[in-house]
Amino acid sequence: MPKTFITRRTVLAATGAVLVSATSGLITPAQAQTWVPTKTMRGGANNYIPGAQVVERIGGGGFIMSGTVRRAGDGAPLAGQRIQVWAHTTEGYESDPESHGATLTDENGVYRLDMPQIVPAFGQAHAHLAYDDDAFETVFLRPLLSSPSDTTLSADFVLQPA
């Protein structure tokens, strides 16, 4: 007598198992986590000077600006993207060309730029960042330091293909 593998019982059991795991979140569709593009912040582009050069560090350094750059939708890390940074620091105003610099993301989509200590300007200790190359849509950020004595700040980009 041939053995029947698919019986009404196994079908019911399997269907039930799928339903339970689907509703309980055990099965995750591949695209479930969609990365929403980062929006430009108010005032983010203030004192922007286009075309900041990629530098080892800005001025004497001592403050670490870092973050990740990902592609909108799948969140894939983006390597080799140029992030421009400027701020009011112990070495100059936001509008001073030497306060501006850029760095490239590594293979993990991580950027890190050594720059002078950020000091409060116009009532808030903050940095400015820009992505404005051609492959993705332009984004300007203006993150705040939680305390003016902080020596690091992070800001992440999720970029929309242009």
Added chain:
Amino acid sequence: MRRAALPGWLVWGGLAFAIAVPLIAALFSPQLAWRGPVYTVAGFSGVVGLALLLIQPLLAGGFLPGLSVARARVLHRISGAALVLCVVLHVAGLWITSPPDVIDALLFVSPTPFAAWGVVAMWAIFASALIVVLRRRLAVPVHIWRRAHSVLAVTIVVGSVVHAALILGTMEPWSKYLLSALVVIATGKVIYDRRAWVRRIR
């Protein structure tokens, strides 16, 4: 004519203390090391402006001993003109330092929460000055003038105090809060004493 309940030296000494402490504390701000002269003057115009906001209600209310009503009124006008000058220097200095930040503030699209409060106070100060200048020419009735001046004074004080409180600037926080509290109390007292909203029967 009201009689001051406190001895004169105490009132004047207290006023000098309340203004000198925040000013001197701001002069020792580490932030000044990273600011040029224009930005520094812009910042201190704001500090002096806040100090004038304490002097104004004290003059208006006749709380400063040794001053006649007429003398206090003249000083109130001079102090008001100085306040206008402070605001102009403050905004102009900030504009020179960073034009886009000031444009954002004036257009009420600044990312900083305190900018709009300051801009509202600025317009209220300008409006006060304009009414003072045009009052006689336009023959503004006294009760309308009093109400307008009271509403503007409250707007100026609330706007300026919130503006100052939220800013991470050269002012040392506690002396800033103390000065702000005195400004609010003094203004509130005069506004309440005057009761410009009550139409007096003549």
